[in-house]
Amino acid sequence: MGNALRLLYGHCCKPTTTESDSLGPHGVSAATVGVSALARDLFHFENTAQVPVGLNQHVVSSKKAQANWYRKLVESWREARPPPKTAEEAARLVIKTLKNHQKADVEGLLAFYGLPLPQTLVQLSTGVPTSLPQGVQYEFQTLPVIATILVIYFLGTQGVQYELQTLPVDAKAVADGDTVTVYVSTADPRESSNVPTEVQAAIIQREKAREKRNYAKADELHKKIIDAGYRVLQFQNEDVLARKYRIRLRGIDAPESKMPYGKESKDELVKLLQGKCLRVLVYGTDRYGRCVGDIYSNGIFAQEVMLKKGCAWHYTAYDQRPELAKWEREAQMKRVGLWASSNPEKPWEWRKDRREGR
Template identity: 50%
Template sequence: MLSNDIYHHWDFNGASTALANNEVFARELQRSSNHACVESSLSGLVLSMSSYVFLSFIDESIWLASKQALCMANAVLPSHQLPPQLAALLHPSNLPHPHSLVKITALGEAPPLADGLKFELHTLPVDAKAIVDGDTVIVYVSTTDARESSRVPQEVQMAVVERNGALYEGNYTKADALHKRITNAGYRVLRINNEDILARKYRIRLRGIDAPETSMPYGKEAKEELAKILDGKCLKILIFGEDRYKRFVGDIYCNGIFVQELMLKKGLAWHYTTYDKRLELDKWEKVARAKRIGLWASSNPEMPWAWRKNRREHR
């Protein structure tokens, strides 16, 4: 069967195997086309080509191998013998273009960056439902990103390929189970502009501010304001570390605007001086205090770190 011959030849660790196996791929396609019933091999073909198309987003050399394989498939299997979904999948024009691809970078320690900056994230559009509260948000970064491309676990890659095959076959129960495996590993397949994108999940704590907890006065307003700022936007996030709750601590920029500055000036957060000594944040908080904006309309608003401490002590 085509499924076994092709699927077991695939090597997720490098594009050279994909290039070398195009000859094998062509031979097996030819053998498949000689069968009285081509449909008997279609499921394996879909699974194989799904792996080519998916991994094309990760490395340009795999894109070249994929292009060759797709051309072979079109030459050997007449389009009139194929279901419309498979004919579309096998058409070379549907392969992602190289301009959207990135080269895989070697794993290893990044060079030291100034001021404690660890790395930078560029996110996919944020969903308002991903706003946890006024200082925490869940974001997703595409695995085509230069930093992410070399870090996708092999088991996640395999699950994505198997899920594509299950969706083609209409086995949605299996597809859902495979997507759960993907999400449990910290990834998700997002549908954006009619395109499936594999993305890594990050839980971000806004650096240097502390917003009221959701059940505190102005907690709901802080969450709603952050959602209003971030909803549907792609963000640049500078990551400086990780807190004890495994959240990445970072500065968030939305369309060039520093989000922490907005939250402080709107009176919906404190400058968290225990962990941050930046004078600008202190100045922005004082501006809101002077104008009695947001939570500063109250004469003595309770500080969220004191509120959390009281909650812990009275459990």
């Protein structure tokens, strides 16, 4: 963990001269309070066994107890895969690690780092929805494979035919709040048997061109591979041939990019998916050729997050799951996200108006 913390601290937590007038209690500016500050202090504790100066002002327990917290947090951070990158992820790690400690201490520690308090975090479910719609055709699952009894259960009872593995998501692959492009490695047995002959030939020719340093030819061959719906990606320092899939999140409809709250909705999905390996249960294909499915990011059900944070509507025309309706109602009652507006325009009505030229 030391290397990961050192990297994060080195890039994020060294205050500049211009920041010196606004340093927080733990030696970083307001701009860097959060994940980077916590990483810095854990790295410092790992090397010195000293808790940060000023923490006493925020918590009620002794220095000895504080040291115990940091030992636990260091271990939790070491075991986290991947380590926290957002304030919410860091807050959840702290809350989970210190769940048996005094509420005042946990909230004080979070406040010390400017992290979200427990009552402000969206409470997420675990596992798959209990009322998966009928007609699931197949499942994508991320690298590494995450096998659970629940998934096996639903594979057997809901018509899922097979399971695929996807590579980490690039932020640019998120089109809006309900659509993302993913890539599935052709090392997957099902994918490897379906790679077109012309793509296989282009891969071989591209490698030969690269060996001869004929990069113009290699790029030309890669374009041919891309046009066929594949791409050569770098994964774990190796070139991986992957197949492209466009995924439409089933059961939700997010604001279009030109609509109010469209950017915020997309940004939330980027934050949830970027750099993650996703598990996707696919139900079918829409008229635009996109796979329609449920997305899981590190075990978190993406549609649940988007609905609970008010970043999307429940798309009742295509999905009647009661969980989705419940999560939408929760966001409406809290007036979060798009529900902060008294009468947000529904995206399907917005699209209809544009088609009819209104």
